[in-house]
Amino acid sequence: MILEGTVLRGRDFEPVEGRVVVEDGTIMEIEEASVESTDVILPAFVNAHTHIGDSIAKEAGAGLSLDDLVAPPDGLKHRLLRQASAEEKIAAMRRSLEYMQAGGQAAFLEFREGGVDGVDAIHDALDGLDIEGVVLGRETEAAMEAADGFGASGARDADFDYLRNATRGAAKLFGIHAGERDSADINPALDLDPDFLVHMVHPKPLHLERVEDKGIPIVVCPRSNLVTNVGVPPLRDLLDRTTVALGTDNVMLNSPSMFREMEFANKLTDATAKEVLRMATVNGAEIAELNCGLVEPGRDAKLLVLDGDTDNLAGARDLVRAVVRRAGHADVKRVVL
Known part of the structure; x- marks a missing residue:
């Protein structure tokens, strides 16, 4: 499975444009690349x-x-x-x-x-x-x-x-x-x-x-x-x-x-x-002693994909602040569990 968009990577949630590569329920790689998607990918x-x-x-x-x-x-x-x-x-x-x-x-x-x-x-x-x-x-x-x-x-x-x-x-x-x-x-x-x-x-x-x-x-x-x-x-x-x-x-x-x-x-x-x-x-x-909670290689692929182009999130200049302060259920595009 490959997810494309802006990835909030690692413990500092660094916004990276690219892809998250998942195999057998595990995050294998985060590829930096130019993509068309406005999705925001973060840990569930x-x-x-x-x-x-x-x-x-x-x-x-x-x-x-x-x-x-x-x-x-x-x-x-x-x-x-x-x-x-x-x-x-x-x-x-x-x-x-x-x-x-x-x-x-x-x-x-x-x-x-x-x-x-x-x-x-x-x-x-x-x-x-x-x-x-x-x-x-x-x-x-x-x-x-x-x-x-x-x-x-x-x-x-x-x-x-x-x-x-x-x-x-x-x-x-x-x-x-x-x-x-x-x-x-x-x-x-x-x-x-x-x-x-x-x-x-x-x-x-x-x-x-x-x-x-x-x-x-x-x-x-x-x-x-x-x-x-x-x-x-x-x-x-x-x-x-x-x-x-x-x-x-x-x-x-x-x-x-x-x-x-x-x-x-x-x-x-x-x-x-x-x-x-x-x-x-x-x-x-x-x-909880679970191997999730971050988007980084080796973690379980428990991921949340938000639609960054909803009326609520479009135009966000700081994606982490937008996720924390204004995102909601209506912005959820996909939950990968």
Whole structure:
């Protein structure tokens, strides 16, 4: 397979006119050449934090606090999940996954409620789709064993030492929410030596030092933090110290669009467009231990092709900024997964 257009190549997304040569699902070569195509070729996105299960309850709970919305075991999300049938949840999740795939997402890291049944449900929802789910079970060791790891709600909710050790023993991923509503649960989360933290809206200097010393990646979800009124994560402080990736969080609160998440992250903070595009691609891939997220030889050919001649993108002088700040689903021409 050969794709022609302007290629956003490598970790710096250098715009190169030419071709991407793909063989057996691997990028073999990027050829610089004059081509007729106005397409823009970039790595497909990796959505580094999702809760797909609450696709049954989009825009529910307006005005509720963070705890009332999503805190286990009786936040609104959990009550609605208990009330819905397995068939309803699977169908709703599949529709969200189809939307994510059509919007250029190659993979996502899911914190999956519902124990083993929840893990089985999202696997059912993924059946036949090309988007890759890195699923982290919740609540029980059995859910972790049935999944790709464990996704902890937060250190204030339970003692996760045993589950952290069990996950480490299984050589799987362990992620945990921290610093979302305040800073009180950050040190206990860091004490667990997780593979990554989610949110970190309220880190103090000591927490930032510990994150840097331990080299723990962080996933931020700015739109979710705005909806729940907890603030905006200090992206500059985080980016200066560790790997930072981007996620869309609960489908109940936000559309699972990486285009929208990138725009918010770039316009609300002083993170550069290149940094934000890395957050949406290779940084999430590295957390998930996937060989995608960049257009360079040897990487899996998980690619997104945008039509650079749409009414929205035509005339863009800086393609990276255009992708991050203004591109959307309507500009997607092809998703190669």
